[in-house]
Amino acid sequence: MDQFLQHLMNGIEAGVIYASLALALVLIFKTTGILNFAQGEMALVSTYFTWKLAEWGLPVWVAILVSVGVSFVGGALIERVVIRPVEQSSPLVIVIVTIGLFLALNSLAQVIFGTDAHLMPRAYPNESWDLLGVNVEADTLVLIAVLAVECVVLWYLLQRTKVGLALRGVASNPESSRLVGVPVGSMLMFGWGLAAALGALAGSLVVPTTAGLTAGSMQSILVFAFAAAALGGFDSPLGAVVGGLIVGVAQSLTTAYVDWLNDIEIIVPFGLILVVLLIKPAGLFGKVRVERV
Amino acid sequence: MTLLEVAELRAGYGPVQVLHGVDFSVNEGEVVVILGANGSGKTTTLRALSGILPARGTVRFEGRSIGGQRPEKTAQGGIAHVPQGRGTLTDLTVEENLRLGAYCRRDSRVDRDVGYWYEVFPRLGDRRTQPGGSMSGGEQQMLAIARAMMSNPKLLLLDEPSLGLAPIITQELFRVLSKLNASDGLSMLVVEQNAGLALGIATRGYVLESGSIAVSGSAAELAADDDVRKAYLGI
Numbered sequence: 001m002d003q004f005l006q007h008l009m010n011g012i013e014a015g016v017i018y019a020s021l022a023l024a025l026v027l028i029f030k031t032t033g034i035l036n037f038a039q040g041e042m043a044l045v046s047t048y049f050t051w052k053l054a055e056w057g058l059p060v061w062v063a064i065l066v067s068v069g070v071s072f073v074g075g076a077l078i079e080r081v082v083i084r085p086v087e088q089s090s091p092l093v094i095v096i097v098t099i100g101l102f103l104a105l106n107s108l109a110q111v112i113f114g115t116d117a118h119l120m121p122r123a124y125p126n127e128s129w130d131l132l133g134v135n136v137e138a139d140t141l142v143l144i145a146v147l148a149v150e151c152v153v154l155w156y157l158l159q160r161t162k163v164g165l166a167l168r169g170v171a172s173n174p175e176s177s178r179l180v181g182v183p184v185g186s187m188l189m190f191g192w193g194l195a196a197a198l199g200a201l202a203g204s205l206v207v208p209t210t211a212g213l214t215a216g217s218m219q220s221i222l223v224f225a226f227a228a229a230a231l232g233g234f235d236s237p238l239g240a241v242v243g244g245l246i247v248g249v250a251q252s253l254t255t256a257y258v259d260w261l262n263d264i265e266i267i268v269p270f271g272l273i274l275v276v277l278l279i280k281p282a283g284l285f286g287k288v289r290v291e292r293v
Numbered sequence: 294m295t296l297l298e299v300a301e302l303r304a305g306y307g308p309v310q311v312l313h314g315v316d317f318s319v320n321e322g323e324v325v326v327i328l329g330a331n332g333s334g335k336t337t338t339l340r341a342l343s344g345i346l347p348a349r350g351t352v353r354f355e356g357r358s359i360g361g362q363r364p365e366k367t368a369q370g371g372i373a374h375v376p377q378g379r380g381t382l383t384d385l386t387v388e389e390n391l392r393l394g395a396y397c398r399r400d401s402r403v404d405r406d407v408g409y410w411y412e413v414f415p416r417l418g419d420r421r422t423q424p425g426g427s428m429s430g431g432e433q434q435m436l437a438i439a440r441a442m443m444s445n446p447k448l449l450l451l452d453e454p455s456l457g458l459a460p461i462i463t464q465e466l467f468r469v470l471s472k473l474n475a476s477d478g479l480s481m482l483v484v485e486q487n488a489g490l491a492l493g494i495a496t497r498g499y500v501l502e503s504g505s506i507a508v509s510g511s512a513a514e515l516a517a518d519d520d521v522r523k524a525y526l527g528i
Contacts, residue, residue: 162392165392165393165396166396168389169389171384172382172383173381173383175376176376176382176440178363178364178368179368180368180440181365181444182396183365184365287424
């Protein structure tokens with residue numbers, strides 16, 4: 001039983017990591033209708049930036065805050081410079097552009113910061129507690145707390161403020177939004193900025209829990225974050241979190257109890273997604289689009 | 294007094310020029326209708342006016358030049374455009390559609406106005422929490438007009454409000470439009486295929502043919518004009 005609870009805890013630990021990046025993916029999708037394949041690498045560059053600031057002697061949490069702020073501006077600039085010129089193109093073109101951005105940012109990170117692994121510092125003491133025989137890490141608690149705050153803030157922003165309404169309006173119908181006076185360009189920049197800021201926070205908190213910061217740090221996380229978002233529904237922040245947890249726990253439990261899955265653990269979350277999407281194509285919490293003419 | 298003055302308006306899509314110098318005007322308190330066959334440039338005219346399409350020529354609104362202005366600026370300036378196909382924000386609820394219509398407003402009477410439009414179109418009130426896209430075509434057209442009106446415009450541009458609607462719904466819509474003009478003095482520029490209905494509420498009208506104005510006159514003159522009757526009224 002203790003064993004099982006520990007595996008469950010490990011799964012939750014991985015799950016909140018996936019969820020934190022999935023939330024950024026959902027935010028961009030919800031506000032701009034774009035699947036951003038470069039989300040992980042944007043977070044990677046932000047995380048390197050946090051690391052560099054900390055190395056220069058800034059307290060880690062200050063470094064994270066600065067990095068989050070700079071990433072907001074960076075994300076907005078990426079929208080303006082890279083995405084805007086292809087905004088009117090087909091979704092396929094936009095997807096290809098974000099994949100190009102993925103490669104460019106990854107290479108950029110390697111050129112600037114090198115290919116060696118760096119030890120990423122934590123903003124809090126690395127403690128762990130024994131809770132009913134289960135080892136609970138401070139990392140997990142911090143990530144859960146941050147996720148919870150992000151969810152509440154995002155929900156409030158999108159559902160209860162005028163800016164949030166405009167952001168959702170732009171995602172739903174840019175032309176009609178423009179016709180009632182919404183500055184669509186600024187809204188898109190704002191959405192990308194927010195997602196980049198969320199990614200920066202996720203990366204800066206997640207990477208310290210891994211072996212070290214390398215150019216590949218975010219890639220496996222991004223794959224599972226996509227899985228989480230697809231599972232929960234790309235337009236639902238709550239879905240991203242629940243999806244992340246399901247993917248993490250499924251991964252942890254199956255590799256613990258099914259021997260032959262150890263080398264191909266990636267099959268578990270994706271098998272799960274396949275089943276869910278076959279039954280519920282919009283994801284667990286996704287809104288089914290209805291449109292009459 | 295002239296509210297909107299358009300001269301030598303030229304616009305098109307890429308290399309294809311659709312408007313070859315269009316001239317017309319809308320006075321304060323008037324309902325002006327633009328008639329024309331498919332492809333004559335009616336929709337293009339409205340899209341050029343609100344800034345969705347790049348255009349050349351003179352467009353003056355309340356005496357100020359607004360040619361080449363971005364659509365969000367045009368909307369902020371008091372021109373509301375109900376696009377062809379209704380432009381419903383399908384993922385937003387009916388109420389959110391209306392509130393987004395008031396995006397440019399800074400006053401505190403938005404709640405009251407949302408309630409007002411629920412009174413004008415009770416069916417919107419019944420469906421306030423439903424996604425806009427789940428409603429019927431007629432309801433979405435009502436929503437489009439109410440959303441545009443939420444911005445408190447000085448000029449309402451309407452692109453084919455009757456398109457795809459049952460005759461009884463169309464009549465109800467035109468009754469509301471006529472009332473808006475009569476009681477609130479709202480100026481309108483209506484592009485419409487249903488010439489009979491449109492001329493019924495219009496002060497003046499223009500006939501657009503292949504991208505330029507072919508005939509103009511008062512609504513009564515146009516309704517009596519033999520060519521107009523044959524081409525657009527089917528009599």
